Structures are given as structure tokens and as C-alpha cells.
Amino acid sequence: MANKEILLVVDVFSNEKAIEKEVVFQAIESALEMATVKRYATPIKARVEIDRKTGDYKTYRLWDVVAPNSEINGDVEFPGTQILLDVARFDNPDAQVGDMAQEEIESVEFGRIAAQTAKQVIIHKVREAERKKIVDAYKSRVGELITGVVKRIEKGSVYLDLGGHVEAYIAKEDMIPRESVRVGDRIRGYLRDVRSEPRGPQLFVSRTAPELLLALFRLEVPEVGEGLITLMGAARDPGSRAKIAVKSNDPRLDPVGACVGMRGSRVQSVSNELAGERVDIILWNPNEAQYVINAMSPAEIQSIVVDEDRHSMDLAVSTENLSQAIGRGGQNVRLATQLTGWELNVIDASKAEANSEAEANKIKDLFVRELDVDEDIAMTLVEVGFNTIEEIAYVPVSEMLEIEGFDEELVNELRSRAKDSLLISAIAAEEKIETNEPAQDLLEMEGMDKELAYELAGRGIITMDDLAEQSIDDLLSLPEMDEDRAAKLIMKAREPWFSEEKGK
Structure with missing residues (x-):
């Protein structure tokens, strides 16, 4: 059946929607199949083939080839869509169970198809193709900064128009708290995900992600793009405060000053984009203790105790600086924790000193008791960093000889007493277990x-x-x-x- 109208429809949809002609052909075939099925009182299967060059099309009725069903006297369960293997082999001797038998039937006229049905099927297929096209176009851009115009706002969530009939979605929780946004505003966001969804949004954007802060600085600071400055990480309390760590790859360049810009112009541009979020620019340091000190800025840290096993640091600050170090609602220490990756505990320096002194006295008393030495020697061991009897027993002799006032004879005697103490403790523990x-x-x-x-x-x-x-x-x-x-x-x-x- 020739039908030039089909070719016309394909051309129009293909050109207007900028999609492949094959997608429109498949949509029309689906519409014709639906119209064919509706002509029958009982459910059937149908297939339509359109010649892509002439517009001719043929219609086939389809049956699944099945084995006899013993429960219903060797017949088929669904006569409208199934055919017995023996019957199928009359027309096709090579037919097997699971194959599809077909017979050409009269085609419906394209012009008679219920217009709404055909239109809906075609539009549905076209939309699917458009959505796939969007996903393919933006899949490689995940992690980038994108700019759009606010198209509509629904219950705190924002839809952005990116141009070319492309929409992006910013969920309410991905919007900066208390940020005033109106339809028509141009805003930037971080493209965090692209998903192929049958309905609803496909491009998911965030205004709260730390990556957005990094992307904005890459945009505002040319030295970052040139490789002179590396952005090492960021932490945010969206809409309130943020910290970003920077490192210079050129010893002549001040990375903090470059990111701040002339009279603060660069950091101010970033802050304005983030609804006034205050940004602290931190100098990254390979020494993690110093990095933490920098990250806690503007608070001044008096001393640090590092616990490698727990990956935590205790930071001692003066009583008057305690509130500044912690920040409002714990904001400063929380952001520093996120930025550095260390669990940070802020403590009062006076209390820390008292605790440290008590711990030192406890260790000193242990050395006096177990090593039978005077308090001066015990305190010297504590001051140079010894905390346990095991350390004294097995630390290299050369290290202990570096202690001022310690000679080889004293070192060997201390190591010998430490080993004796450990042996006695082990024997006592064994006896306790045995008894x-x-x-x-x-x-x-x-x-x-x-x-x-x-x-x-x-x-x-x-x-x-x-x-x-x-x-x-x-x-x-x-x-x-x-x-x-x-x-x-x-x-x-x-x-x-x-x-x-x-x-x-």
C-alpha cells in the first residue's frame, strides 16, 4: 500500500524535532499496529512494516508457536495469540516452539487511523528520542558548572531552562537555604547526575555541593586553569560559610592572594553567586597538623595532640578563643573537619594542660615503680616521648643515647629493667590464667x-x-x-x- 503521506509526516517531525527519521517511522508503525489490534474483538498481535523509501506498508498478524497444552485437551490456552506447532508447520515446515508465525492481513488506512492515537504514539516516541538525546549530550558533562534561567519554581524546587528545550532540576535540598530565587533569574549550578528517566527531570543540579565552590573558583581564577594553582578541596555550610584549600605549584605565586583577587574581587564574585556565602581561603600544607592549623583559621591553636589510630586531633586553644575556634553551632570546627578529613576536637588549653600533666605524672609513676629509677630519670623519659615499658625495652639503643645525660651504661640498664618488668608481668598473667x-x-x-x-x-x-x-x-x-x-x-x-x- 503506497502512502506518500507517511513520508511527509516523517519529514516534518524529523525536521521540526531534530531527531532521526527511523524513530518517527517506528512511531507510525506502532500507531498502525494499535489501530489494527483494535479492529478485532479478541486480543491479537500485529506487526506493521513500512518501506522507508516508498511509504508502502504491510500488516501481519502474529502467533506464538506453542506445544499442545495437555490440561486443555491438547489445544492452545490463548487462541488469539497462540498457534500449535503442528498447525504452524503447514506453512513453515521448519517452525519450532518459541518461534513466531505470521500471516499477512489487510492493512488499515493511514488516513483512517484515529488521529489522536497516532499523534500520541508519535509524540511519545519523539519525546523518548528527545530525552535520550539530552542524556547522551550531557552525560559527559557531569561534574561541570552549568548556567540556566529559572523557568519555574515548585515547592522550593527549581527548574532551569538550559536552552534548546533542555531542562535541569534543582531539588529543594540542593538549593541554598533562604536563597531568594525568582522566575527569570540566571543562576549557576553543579551538574551532579544525569539519569535516563521515563518521566520527570533527567539533569540533576546542585547549588549546595562543595564541587560548585571549586568550579566557581576555576572560573574566576585563571591561574587554576593554567595549572599554577591547585584546588585541594572544599567544605561548605551552604549560604553561610565555606572553606577552600589551595596549593601553589609556583613558589613565586601566593595562591591565597590570587584566589582573593584585587581588593577581594574574585572571592567576592564567588560569594555573590552563592547568596553571600562567606569563603575562607586556606593554604594547603603537606604536613597534616599544619594543614589543620590553617583550616581552623581564624582561630589560633596553641597545641595539637595527634591520634593516628583514631585519625583524630585534639586542638588546644585559649579560653578566650574557644568560642571562635568552635564557631557558631560548631560551624568552624565542622568545616575544618570536612576539609581536612581528620576528626577534630577543640578543648580548652588550660584543661588540656592539666590533663596532659596528669597523664605525664601517671606515666612517670609507672616508670619509677617498674624500672626502679628516680623521678628525674622517669620524667626525662616522659618528656622525650616514652609512654610505655615496651617502648623502653625495644627502642633502638642509638635513639636512647641521643637523650641528654644518658650514657650507654644507663641505657642498657634501663632496657634490661624494662624487659625484666615485661617478663614478670607476663608470668604473673599466665599464672593467673592457669589458677x-x-x-x-x-x-x-x-x-x-x-x-x-x-x-x-x-x-x-x-x-x-x-x-x-x-x-x-x-x-x-x-x-x-x-x-x-x-x-x-x-x-x-x-x-x-x-x-x-x-x-x-
């Missing part, structure tokens, strides 16, 4: 055997209460112990607890 005997309630507990009870006692688990306080993981190191048995033993040991609570 431990399980309590009667542990021995008589259901599910317990004598060997296991003594094994537990050797580990300091003497009573049922001791066992009740353990976790499953604590018991898994015991011989022939699995999770199931460990759980049952612990729950049995905890039964008296539950009985007491119920009695109350």
Missing part, C-alpha cells in the same frame, strides 16, 4: 562441658555473668566453637537477666 577455675554456675550451666568451662576460665570468663557479657565473635576463637553454639551459650547465660527484669 583460674570456673564458678559452679558456669560448670552446671545447660550446654556447658567441663573442658569448655575451664577453657573459658583460662580466658577470664569465670561465671555465667561473665559469659553473658560476651559477644558471639568473642567465643569463636575457642576450640570447636561455631556461631550457633556460641549464640545458644550466651543466650542461656543471659536468661537470669531476663528473669530478673520480668520479676521487677
